[in-house]
Amino acid sequence: MVRKKLCLAVDQGGTKMMIGAVDSEGRIYASKRYPTGVRNQQEMADIILNGIEDFLSAEDLGNGEAAAVGMGIVGQIDAENGIWSLMYNLESDRPIHFADMVERRFGIPCFIDNDVKAATAAELEIGIGKECNHFIYLNIGTGIAAGIVCEGKIIRGYRNNAGEVGHMIVDPYSGVRCSCGKIGCVESIASGRGIEQQYRRLLKEFPESALHKLSEEEEICSEIVFESALKGDELAMCVADKAIDAIALLIGNLITTFNPEQIVLGGGGICG
Numbered sequence: 001m002v003r004k005k006l007c008l009a010v011d012q013g014g015t016k017m018m019i020g021a022v023d024s025e026g027r028i029y030a031s032k033r034y035p036t037g038v039r040n041q042q043e044m045a046d047i048i049l050n051g052i053e054d055f056l057s058a059e060d061l062g063n064g065e066a067a068a069v070g071m072g073i074v075g076q077i078d079a080e081n082g083i084w085s086l087m088y089n090l091e092s093d094r095p096i097h098f099a100d101m102v103e104r105r106f107g108i109p110c111f112i113d114n115d116v117k118a119a120t121a122a123e124l125e126i127g128i129g130k131e132c133n134h135f136i137y138l139n140i141g142t143g144i145a146a147g148i149v150c151e152g153k154i155i156r157g158y159r160n161n162a163g164e165v166g167h168m169i170v171d172p173y174s175g176v177r178c179s180c181g182k183i184g185c186v187e188s189i190a191s192g193r194g195i196e197q198q199y200r201r202l203l204k205e206f207p208e209s210a211l212h213k214l215s216e217e218e219e220i221c222s223e224i225v226f227e228s229a230l231k232g233d234e235l236a237m238c239v240a241d242k243a244i245d246a247i248a249l250l251i252g253n254l255i256t257t258f259n260p261e262q263i264v265l266g267g268g269g270i271c272g
């Protein structure tokens, strides 16, 4: 019997990784979620390699076989040469020939790209790209970034870094410093990590907020902040309103700049 050739699709986010076996039409044959926590580049590389090994040994692919690996990774990627150049621009980051590393270890060809570019490529091939040639995939998760498609092509820019719109400034007088060093980036106000930082920063100003008690019982993530806002909690409403305003400004700016036909919102897993 001829075995169906499948691609191992690896999606590494800020705090978790998903691995799936998919065919060329995007049908998923098996998938597994791996919590990773926040790691540096070298630790994350080991986690990805071990995750692939676990997936290949543990998951039943039916009559399919893994014929290639396609990977979306956080950070700056030289997709053409399969090099993971940077993850969070930390001192410990260094260029890793990651596609070669995967090929050598598992004996199957590997292709890597930035995680949001890879998600945008999927939208282009099997999602909204079937309907239109001009769209923006906006990923709101632990961080914020966009994949911009113009005339059916992903805009990559010099060094494949176009679309890092999380660092677009939407509130220069907010006093909120982003991890990149600038003040008022949309990511520092509206990403999963940003919302968590905002609620912590404003806790003292809202002594009546239910989030004080909730934070003793569980980790406060953006989902809890939005749920509390819907119940009328003033601190949660303040944080959620700022996040929504920031995202609305970002989308407005993107529409003005790129004139897309559609905006696709994605991302998630912002509760870790």
Ligand SMILES: [Zn+2]
Pocket: 166, 167, 168, 178, 179, 180, 181, 182, 185, 187
């Ligand atoms: Zn920033």
